[in-house]
Amino acid sequence: MDWKPDRSDKKPIYKQIAEYIEKGISAGDFPTDLPLPPERRLAEKLNVNRSTIVAAYDELQSIGLVERKKGSGTWISTDIWGLSHKRMPNWGRYVEGGSFLPNQPVVQRLRTETQREDLIDLASGELAPDLFPSETFQEIFTKTPFHGHLGYDHPQGNEMLRETISMHAKEYRDIQINPESILITSGAQQAIHLIVQCLLKPGDAVAIEDPSYAYSLPIFQTAGLKVLHLPIDENGVNPDDIEHLHKKHRLRMLFLNPDHQNPTGTKLSLSRRKRILEISSEYGIPIIEDDPYSLTSFSGETGPTLKSMDHLGNVLYISSLSKIVASGLRIGWVMGPEKVIERLADAKQQVDFGHSVFPLWVANEFLGSGQFKGHISMLRQQLHERRDQLISSLNSHLREKTDYFIPEGGIHFWCKIIEPMDEFRLLEESIKRGVAFVPGNVLGTKKGYIRFTFGRGDIDSINEGIRRFADVLRQMVKIKN
Numbered sequence: 001m002d003w004k005p006d007r008s009d010k011k012p013i014y015k016q017i018a019e020y021i022e023k024g025i026s027a028g029d030f031p032t033d034l035p036l037p038p039e040r041r042l043a044e045k046l047n048v049n050r051s052t053i054v055a056a057y058d059e060l061q062s063i064g065l066v067e068r069k070k071g072s073g074t075w076i077s078t079d080i081w082g083l084s085h086k087r088m089p090n091w092g093r094y095v096e097g098g099s100f101l102p103n104q105p106v107v108q109r110l111r112t113e114t115q116r117e118d119l120i121d122l123a124s125g126e127l128a129p130d131l132f133p134s135e136t137f138q139e140i141f142t143k144t145p146f147h148g149h150l151g152y153d154h155p156q157g158n159e160m161l162r163e164t165i166s167m168h169a170k171e172y173r174d175i176q177i178n179p180e181s182i183l184i185t186s187g188a189q190q191a192i193h194l195i196v197q198c199l200l201k202p203g204d205a206v207a208i209e210d211p212s213y214a215y216s217l218p219i220f221q222t223a224g225l226k227v228l229h230l231p232i233d234e235n236g237v238n239p240d241d242i243e244h245l246h247k248k249h250r251l252r253m254l255f256l257n258p259d260h261q262n263p264t265g266t267k268l269s270l271s272r273r274k275r276i277l278e279i280s281s282e283y284g285i286p287i288i289e290d291d292p293y294s295l296t297s298f299s300g301e302t303g304p305t306l307k308s309m310d311h312l313g314n315v316l317y318i319s320s321l322s323k324i325v326a327s328g329l330r331i332g333w334v335m336g337p338e339k340v341i342e343r344l345a346d347a348k349q350q351v352d353f354g355h356s357v358f359p360l361w362v363a364n365e366f367l368g369s370g371q372f373k374g375h376i377s378m379l380r381q382q383l384h385e386r387r388d389q390l391i392s393s394l395n396s397h398l399r400e401k402t403d404y405f406i407p408e409g410g411i412h413f414w415c416k417i418i419e420p421m422d423e424f425r426l427l428e429e430s431i432k433r434g435v436a437f438v439p440g441n442v443l444g445t446k447k448g449y450i451r452f453t454f455g456r457g458d459i460d461s462i463n464e465g466i467r468r469f470a471d472v473l474r475q476m477v478k479i480k481n
């Protein structure tokens with residue numbers, strides 16, 4: 001308890017303490033199955049006389065918030081609602097009781113820690129600020145007049161942008177799709193969320209890669225889905241595993257991130273792509289192809305996407321501008337049969353009435369401009385250099401302590417820690433040293449792995465981050481042995 005009464009305040013100290021405890025009770029900070037802190041201990045903690053605490057507890061008793069039981073202390077009243085004239089909601093219980101599950105604590109912790117300026121962020125899955133096309137955007141803002149409609153837009157998202165995305169899909173991903181079969185979403189994440197909410201029901205079995213970014217999303221658990229895992233090797237998931245899982249659990253959907261997968265960086269091989277499409281059509285299993293990374297391929301060689309090979313309409317294709325332009329735009333899209341797109345668009349309308357018109361406008365200007373191509377080749381080259389830096393830093397600072405797969409695109413690097421180690425403790429110690437990564441357990445069932453994101457930092461910070469990490473790892477190995 002860091003709080004202390006304010007002695008300069010005109011309000012009596014016992015009242016301040018009573019109000020503080022009252023707030024704590026309503027926020028659920030004090031467990032209801034244990035007494036409140038004993039008077040003497042609380043008095044010492046707050047540096048007041050015991051009689052002040054007695055007065056504060058008396059005050060709370062007088063409004064029915066606490067009960068004082070002889071010999072067992074002061075307890076939160078079991079009938080707060082009936083007796084208190086203030087009728088406070090117990091926010092703590094509300095916060096815990098909602099059906100939408102919170103993020104894992106370590107994800108929440110990383111979100112807070114990565115706001116720190118002194119921390120080298122090798123954890124957040126996004127591009128470094130110098131990789132955003134900021135100047136081009138500035139030009140668009142200053143030189144291009146906005147003539148767009150300012151009311152609610154089409155339920156599937158701005159028509160012009162959908163036209164542009166349709167042309168982009170043809171040029172860059174070999175996907176032939178008309179604008180009516182596209183829904184613009186708030187990032188790829190919203191597309192996944194809408195699919196889970198609209199097309200699946202509790203108890204449905206779905207298969208995801210293991211490890212996978214999807215593993216870190218509580219939206220599958222929130223929807224009550226049975227989540228089954230498909231182990232990944234260097235060529236992606238094994239089609240035989242999909243068939244096996246389907247025969248056992250009757251899969252309702254398959255979630256795959258075939259290109260430069262998050263977190264492993266692997267690419268699903270062509271023969272496996274073909275076989276997975278065969279399995280999908282043989283058993284009627286829809287595939288969700290989540291593809292934010294294919295355009296980052298260092299060699300420039302992309303595809304073929306599953307969607308471009310799908311002639312039956314079995315694949316719902318998701319992509320986004322987050323990893324190739326700017327995550328803050330929150331522009332993603334999903335492509336699929338019109339019937340499905342209309343259903344998802346209807347749900348999106350219920351959630352947010354569609355996207356804000358300005359990111360749609362600027363995305364359309366940029367994606368449709370000649371500058372997009374140049375931006376992507378700059379991005380590929382930069383990401384390639386940053387990946388190489390990460391490898392060279394690992395080799396010089398941590399020779400033989402790690403093992404890794406070398407990704408040929410994307411922004412993530414999956415790294416095995418040779419000496420068995422608690423990755424969460426490793427993270428805690430690393431944060432103290434000023435560097436963060438994602439423990440593998442957040443992203444899958446495999447122990448002993450961590451994910452570095454090389455797209456998030458510049459060359460110097462990647463090297464310094466790995467140097468700090470290496471210090472921590474060596475120290476922990478030393479203590480262990």
Ligand SMILES: Cc1ncc(COP(=O)(O)O)c(C=O)c1O
Pocket residue numbers: 125186187188189190213257262290292319320321322327331332
């Ligand atoms: C594979 C994959 N899919 C989807 C997303 C969500 O991205 P966004 O919602 O920013 O488009 C991410 C983000 O890390 C990702 O790695």
